[in-house]
Amino acid sequence: MERVNVAIIYYSATGNLHALAQAVAEGAEKAGAEVRVRKVAETATAEAINARPEWAQHVRETADVPEAGHDDLVWADAVLFGSPTRFGNPTSQLRAFIESTGPLWFQGKLADKVYSAFTASNTAHGGQESTLLALGNTFYHWGGIIVPPGYTDPIQFQAGNPYGTSHVAGTGRPSDVTLQAARFQGQRVVDTAAALKAGRAAAA
Numbered sequence: 380m381e382r383v384n385v386a387i388i389y390y391s392a393t394g395n396l397h398a399l400a401q402a403v404a405e406g407a408e409k410a411g412a413e414v415r416v417r418k419v420a421e422t423a424t425a426e427a428i429n430a431r432p433e434w435a436q437h438v439r440e441t442a443d444v445p446e447a448g449h450d451d452l453v454w455a456d457a458v459l460f461g462s463p464t465r466f467g468n469p470t471s472q473l474r475a476f477i478e479s480t481g482p483l484w485f486q487g488k489l490a491d492k493v494y495s496a497f498t499a500s501n502t503a504h505g506g507q508e509s510t511l512l513a514l515g516n517t518f519y520h521w522g523g524i525i526v527p528p529g530y531t532d533p534i535q536f537q538a539g540n541p542y543g544t545s546h547v548a549g550t551g552r553p554s555d556v557t558l559q560a561a562r563f564q565g566q567r568v569v570d571t572a573a574a575l576k577a578g579r580a581a582a583a
């Protein structure tokens with residue numbers, strides 16, 4: 380059986396989404412996938428970044444993370460997108476990447492893949508679900524197969540968000556429960572993508 384290719388494409392200003400992306404990658408790798416973790420290009424000015432030391436520090440610390448490209452989407456059988464909540468929506472940085480994919484969409488190259496999403500917000504009711512659902516709008520347009528975690532593992536009854544892993548950044552870095560939920564989400568996406576890949580190969 381061919382391995383499942385998973386792209387984890389995220390934006391993070393101050394490190395929380397980066398930590399979630401790494402945990403999702405751990406879960407996907409443990410489930411047997413080939414994984415690419417990619418950050419989207421920064422669009423904020425150096426002035427804006429440098430005005431917040433924690434943002435500037437995170438940019439320095441993740442300088443070695445490769446930037447997402449269209450080839451990552453084409454390569455992937457499954458894609459997990461991670462974005463902080465910004466006024467209840469995904470960040471403009473992630474949207475800028477998504478909105479650059481028109482030519483791929485037009486050629487049908489984004490269809491039939493598995494998609495899933497994860498997020499963080501500063502407060503518990505600060506828009507995590509609306510951010511995940513907003514990303515889902517795009518997956519529908521792409522003809523994707525949306526795989527949420529639901530309550531399909533005991534960790535989800537502790538983590539509590541069936542739409543996708545989410546973290547309340549105002550409480551500090553992601554807790555062990557949240558990181559476990561992120562690993563589970565990565566694993567579930569791989570398991571589903573593997574079943575689809577095997578089924579399609581058998582039907583071909």
Ligand SMILES: Cc1cc2nc3c(=O)[nH]c(=O)nc-3n(C[C@H](O)[C@H](O)[C@H](O)COP(=O)(O)O)c2cc1C
Nearest residue numbers: 391392393394395396463466467499500501502505
């Ligand atoms: C412009 C802006 C808008 C934001 N909007 C929200 C929001 O609507 N709700 C919320 O709880 N947090 C909001 N936040 C906080 C971010 O969601 C939080 O800093 C982020 O999830 C941390 O992730 P990161 O460390 O990966 O950057 C906002 C932050 C910025 C800069």
